[in-house]
Amino acid sequence: MKGTLAVARFTLIDLSRRRILLVFAILGAVGIAGIGTILKIFSSTFAGAAFTGSPGSAPPDPAKINRFLDLMFVSDLVGALGLFALLIAFGIGMTAIYHDLESGAAVAIFSKPVSRFAFTAGKVAAAAVAMIVIVGLLSIEAMLVGLLFGGGLEQTLVAEAVAQVANALTLMLIVLALSTWMNNIVAAILAFIYNAAAGVVVALHNQSAAGNLGDNAILNGGLNVLYWLVPHQLTSDAPRELVKAEVELFSTPGQPGPDVSQAVASVPGPSDLTDILWWAFVVILFASLVYVAVRRRQV
């Protein structure tokens, strides 16, 4: 336990001084503030005027427009947050263990009475804490930006921020695991490809589950198998809320319009317990792979 804490503590000090993380964190902070401000000014100045309704029909309810714009604003903010969370996940995953193994620092460390398990646990814990702290700070900033422009959607933002941190954590562990086997740039590229492929598989699976891909049993079965071979992105209810608000905004009372439940069915809903358990399994799996790689490593 002492070894794990020592490795975690000094890895955090080391990570906190890495310029690449500092640059990503500053870019994230500036980006979120900038994107938030620009979007809010743009949407409140121009977008409201665009929602005049169809010719001959009654103008939409201003409360609905505001709700839609707020959701769109939150969606854009969490999109920016997600992007910077991914960059930070790559930054930490590529450096936390790789540099120690490649520079020779591991030679001196492993000659001390510390087990490879304690070393791995300390490294993974430090990497996770570093990411949670940086993305957590960016999330607080995003919330402050949201509050500055009216607020009221903090709950949605908190849930989405937690989901983004969880997804970035998975990606970081994939990069960490791969970087103990290979060059860290190659590891990052492979992790990026795997993550993108996983995203496509999950999206296709959602379409299949919603019945949008027809009733081809082989296709649906294949997608079902693939779905349980890749990490699932955790999501909050924000994307569905957004689509729901959009559909409701453009439907006219008393006239046939798009069915809300059908429209939101193809949008990923909030992650359920199965998804969260699968995420936990994937995190443990990749953390174990990091340990296996570190244990086997001869330095």
Next chain:
Amino acid sequence: MAPVVSVEALRKRYRRRDPWAVDGVTFALEPGQAFGLLGPNGSGKTSCVKMIAGLLRPDGGVISLFGAKPGDPAARAQLGFAPEEPDFPKFLRAREVLDYFASLLGLDEDERKRRIPETLAFAGLDQERRQVRQFSKGMKQRLGIAQAILGRPKLLILDEPTADLDPMGRRDVRALIESLKASGVAVLLNSHLLSEVELVCDTVAILAKGHVLKEGTMAEVVPEGRTLEDVFVELVQASAPPKHDNLPSFITDKEDQ
């Protein structure tokens, strides 16, 4: 007296098609003894000491470190290892590196407060405030030796400890080895600086291509009237295919006037 470390028929190769890096090496080291492991580049010296430190897995043979396997944390707690090209987490400072290793060694707060400043002063790094990434090779080597002695080891392995040191640094390392020997610490010195080995070691083994060519006390290995260098060159040359000593022709050719 029970040996601090003993290796028997040690073997190692890095890939199946590669020749053996270490092939059947056997020796033992007792408390207070300084053992020199000598050999040309690529003779298997570093592979040997890394296997003793539990950093490489042997492909054959037995290693006993304080009566246990090298992977045993209790055995490694009594070992100090200064690697050949030491490196450390590069954004830490020298004091933080020693604090890190002191934590791994399980030293309490009082011991850390006592040992770290003294060890830094010994290494000449007590005034150094820069991060490791800004250190020269020599400074890293000093820090490598500092972290190796921090735990007050009963076995100190020094892998080419003076390769990047200035003459003062070399003298300090020699004094350290003498002092440790006197206090009963076993020292395994891995070097191809023969004059240095001759000064401090009681016993030597000469390695080439993973094999021990000759082993014994300094008096047994070096006959009177000869130097360690004479014996070393003779043994290594005899074990290797004949090599042309000619310099490249572009060096020896006289320039056209």
